[in-house]
Amino acid sequence: MGLSTLNNVRVAGIASCVPKRVLSNIEDCPPSQRAERERLVRNIGIEHRRICQEWQCFSDLALVATERLLDELKWGRHEIDALVVITQSPDYLIPSTAIILQDRLGLEQTTIAYDVNLGCSAYPFGLHLLGSMIASGAIKKALMLVGDKCATVRDPLFSDAGTATALEFAEGAPPMHFDLNSDGSGYKAIILPVGGHREPFAYHHGIPRRDEHGDLHWPADLILDGVAVLNFSIQRVPTAVERTLAYAGVQMSDVDYFVFHQANRMINETIRKKLRLPEQRVPSTLKEYGNTSGASIPVTISAKLRQPLQNGKRKLLLGGFGIGLSWGTCIVEIERACIQEVIEA
């Protein structure tokens, strides 16, 4: 499998919502660590991040984005056949957040609704999942809600966002080409080791240890192997991009914009340089929105490509990659779509 094509599927619109609360990676850092932090920021390219209020979940952001999108598209709630939420920060471990949102959004009980557990690679996989349902003729209109609540004050990388993408059946819509891959041998590269069924949360997981800088770390914290993730990203993504272009019969120069998951500047710049792409065709939102996990592709589209996608037709290559390990590439043409500015909530 890996490579595939879907026909008659149209991206009707995209809306992205971020929390109002802004964190500065420089200003909010203790003065004693300022010099080290400035070097880090220079390399990861992330100056500001968004973080949810304590009461706020990813789904609250996605709800705002979806309501705005449905209003702007003038789609009735009764028209939505499927609602798929792709997140790794659901409201509860069970039940699915998508089912809760079916009710909160006022969608019909006949709506297909469930969650998919993917992170940074979510967007191309989600387009393929819902696109397949639409291309088969089984459904006509669908919503894909992607994002995560992954920001913490301490970590300088991650940022919160919730997004909504509207897809519909449209006879004759340009084909979407996909290259989707998974490598479970690298599952430890990014992992929350505690809280699942392999290692349920226990009392001792709540006891932190102090590192040489005096910072506290909990056994239940996210583990991220920076070297493994860097090597995975800069080796696999450029190859996948070239493979997808060859499969689709599309030249590099035919693609108007390459929108990659916003991992960090070091990774994204290396991918861009390896593909010999000019900066103007590779929009980035790392500086202002950080790494918003699976939401970073739609957030970047909302923030940087609103005008060209609303007013004309553009060919995009979308590349998601990360936790799993999982990486997917998609070539899609978007024409006169309803793209909303980034919303704050």
Place this chain on the structure above:
Amino acid sequence: MPTLDAFLENFLVAVDFQEAVEVKAETKLADLPEWDSLAALGVIVMFDIEYGKTITGDDLSSCVTVEDIYKLLGL
């Protein structure tokens, strides 16, 4: 293979140290105050972009001096 001098120049750019520091072939990595995981990532990227060579974290862990990293180019 590039000259050692050219490599050292690229190395200093890649590690992006805040404080200027003199680096020679025999300089021990452990003696560089800012040799850390970020510097290691920079070196991995440099190997890929400048020299078209993939190195791993284990490759770097086995290096004691800057020259040991330079020698990875010849492997």
